[in-house]
Amino acid sequence: MVLPASYYQNANVVEIARDLLGKTLSTRIDNKLTAGIITETEAYAGVIDKAAHSYGGRRTQRTETMYSKGGVSYVFLCYGIHYLFNVVTNKKDIPEAILIRAIFPVKGIEEILKRRKAAKLTTSLCTGPGKVSAALGINKQHDNISLTGKKIWLEDTGIKIKPKDIHTGSRIGVDYAGEDALLPYRFWIQPETVMRSIK
Numbered sequence: 604m605v606l607p608a609s610y611y612q613n614a615n616v617v618e619i620a621r622d623l624l625g626k627t628l629s630t631r632i633d634n635k636l637t638a639g640i641i642t643e644t645e646a647y648a649g650v651i652d653k654a655a656h657s658y659g660g661r662r663t664q665r666t667e668t669m670y671s672k673g674g675v676s677y678v679f680l681c682y683g684i685h686y687l688f689n690v691v692t693n694k695k696d697i698p699e700a701i702l703i704r705a706i707f708p709v710k711g712i713e714e715i716l717k718r719r720k721a722a723k724l725t726t727s728l729c730t731g732p733g734k735v736s737a738a739l740g741i742n743k744q745h746d747n748i749s750l751t752g753k754k755i756w757l758e759d760t761g762i763k764i765k766p767k768d769i770h771t772g773s774r775i776g777v778d779y780a781g782e783d784a785l786l787p788y789r790f791w792i793q794p795e796t797v798m799r800s801i802k
Contacts, residue, residue: 606757611673611750616692616699620646621790623690624769625762625800628706630755632740635714639706639729639738640762640801643791645774647689649699654780654788657698668747669698676755678736678746685733686742690750690757704775704789705730707797708738715739726794768796 606626613619621644629638647655649669656666656679668677669691677689677700689700706729708715715738721728729738736742741755750756770791777784 604759605751606759608672608674608749608751611690611692612694613673614693614697616648616701617646617788619690619692620644620701620788621769621771623701623703623757624790624792625764625797627709627758627760627762628688628703628735628739628755629710629758630739630741631753632745635711635740637708637711637714637718637739639708639710639715639735640797641703641705641757642707642794642797643703643705643730644789645702645704646788646790647700647702648788649693649697652780652786653783654774654777654786655698655700662698666698669700670696671747673699674750676741676745676748676750678741678743680743681733686736687732688736688739688741688745702732703735704732705791706735706738707794709801762797762800764792764796764800768792 650660657669672695673692675691677691689702691700693699771787772789774789
């Protein structure tokens with residue numbers, strides 16, 4: 604089942620970030636279908652979160668997408684190299700988002716390998732947000748598009764992740780956020796957990 608727009612409008616971005624584990628992120632780009640099960644996420648809690656691009660109500664050309672109603676993509680270029688894919692959540696003008704940090708590829712494997720310039724699947728092939736976007740063909744032109752459309756969408760395919768299999772920790776690469784860098788807003792599951800779930 605494709606996740607409806609209402610799913611993303613939940614006011615608790617941390618809760619959604621945790622719930623997205625085990626959901627499937629799919630893209631149909633250049634008429635090629637690719638997909639992966641989400642295995643790692645990070646929540647960014649908007650204007651009160653020093654690690655968020657929208658902290659303090661910052662509103663720029665880049666961050667404007669975060670102020671959209673939940674259920675659209677937020678894609679930005681990091682370090683001039685990697686495109687990072689985020690899910691915008693909450694209501695309009697409440698700028699919260701979830702970074703998708705890792706996936707377990709399940710569809711379009713050949714195309715994913717081609718995009719990643721890899722010969723075979725490995726556990727690190729799509730571990731890291733830049734790798735996720737590269738594998739799924741996501742770039743800046745996919746910023747601020749609906750996540751219930753035909754280009755990028757998220758699905759609940761019935762995979763159940765047990766609470767004991769979910770790991771929680773601080774976010775990566777946000778040392779500039781001071782005490783907020785320590786918030787337990789990163790969630791992940793091991794590839795083995797996914798493999799058990801899809802057997």
